[in-house]
Amino acid sequence: MASAPPKSSRTSVNTVTWRDVKPAAVILVGGPEEYLGIRAIDHIRAQVRAGDPDVELSRLNAAAYEPGFLRMVVSPSLFGERKLIEVEGVESMNDAFLTDALTYLKQPEDDAVLVLRHGGGVRGKKLLDAIKAAGWPVVDCQPLKKDADKAAFVTAEFKAGGRRIESSAVQALVNATGANLSELAAACNQLIADATSTVDAELVDRYYGGRIEATAFKVADAAMAGNGPVALSTLRHALATGADPVPLVAALAAKLRTIAKVAGAQGSSHQVARDLGMQPWLVEQAQRDVRRWTPDGLIRSIQATAEADAQVKGLSRDPVYAVEHAVTVISMSVQPR
Template sequence: MDRKTAVSPAARTPARSAAGADWRDVPLAPVVLLFGPEDFIASRAVDDVRRKLRAQNAELELTSLDAGHYSPGQLGLVASPSLFSEPKLIEVAGLAAMNDDFLQDALAYIKDPAPDVSLILIHGGGVRGKKLLDALKALGAPRIECQPLKKDPEKAQFVSAEFSLAKRRIDAPAVRALVAAVGANLSELAAACSQLVADTTGMVSADDVDKYYGGRVEATAFRVADAALAGNAPVALSTLRHALATGVDPVPLVAALAMKVRQLAKVFGVRGSSAQLARDLGMAPWQVDIARRDAGHWNGPALVTAIKVLAEADAQVKGAAKDPVYAVERAVTVIATAARR
């Protein structure tokens, strides 16, 4: 393939609609901005650009710069044509701490990018270099948001997408279990998806997730909560006592119970499709389905009792009581016996 045909500047000129591009599918352009503090998403976006450019020309020349330790003229020097005119990818990290020399050189460069050069600018967030950010926006350069996935529905969508890309299936309870087990860190969540894809066959189930990640604090907490809300006191208490005996702190146990009860309360007595309620209540459809299933074990007075005992337990495990273990055991017992089996 002719190199100039593959990566000509005209073919890579960003459309203004590319400003909100997807980090899983970064458009090739003379300049791309990755903005936000989530390093994992930024690294995935960079990998996507590298892969696409190397598919066009395996002789891609890669250069890395640090905007916080930048010397005047560096950008122009590395962007200049090489002896054999290979296409270039320049990755500049640390824009959140960019020095004035980089700011001035970048402002000049983006007005007239070098041919056959792709420039990725990685900004961890904040207002440093606002003049450059505004200039990139005015030029219509693709901007990839690299923001943390804080909500469980976002993490669930991430897991589903990882399996979809791997051409594998995972059922809804398994998605939920995986998010509960390793969802605090996005890179760990991605690694868990990769491990399950590599080490299992067929549809990935909650049992598969439990086999690999069942020992995690979050997963244990949600197993306790599931059993309690289903009115299965023996399982809830035995799981709880095992968790406490192996060093699990009472705080995440109460937090898991509280989250489950809040979701149950949201759907209690509410009609509508799972998709509609998910949009209205800020939940994933599978969370609505699970909460509705749990709601079948509850009536109004019992739910009020659960909410009150959880409020007390939350205060007690955070310092209001001398025995937080007793507090969480009492909460689990009250909730599990209040629910109808």
């Protein structure tokens, strides 16, 4: 049976993660991150089928909805099967769906689970507000923009898969495949399936070291270590094998931003990590690295990288030189150990 919203939350939003959501009479899966939306709905469907393998599944499109159809698919059948109704495109719903959905919310069926997928925007706000006010579960599927959020996602994937992964490997995997969440998840699944022991950075590099993002961070790591020759040789190899200068500059900028943020922060590594939304081990690494930077050197490197960013995006006819210049400036700005 679908659960009712908790009485204590009938006047507040009952927000849950896609991993924790449980079947209920009405569930809103909202937000623009399509991959998380898919995972949330898959998770709900799997739980419903685990409790009732004979559940009757219906899929509706809210934009092409016909009046009265929702009531028809949720109505009890002669054989008493549980009903699971998945509605996509709620952000593009027509007026007929809005009317029928609002009516249905007043008295949902006990043996039905209605899952509404809303990709974002203001269309259907009246319906969304009604669901939230009633205390039905809401899964918020927002893009994972911060490295800390992506790292947390990787850690949770490995925990769910019963496999251990070192913190350095988590960041290496985010660097290599984190631009797209579905690719990041696929990489996690592959390593979970293939690895026979704890996943470390070396294994991640063996699998994904050839990715442009991974190569970019190798260049950035060498430059930030003050190793100009290695940084330039890695950069030239990357460019010769087809790497785009844009992600190469982005990697330099990401490293410098981390140093700049940590340089201006006060408190322990855990306090700084919490305030900046970063992993504690990454903050600790940056706190060690920042000792090798003078304020002038950091400013000079940031300016060179900003200029390179503009040049590789169209302001220069020679983007390769722009990247090489930024790498050289950064390498020379780092103080010897």
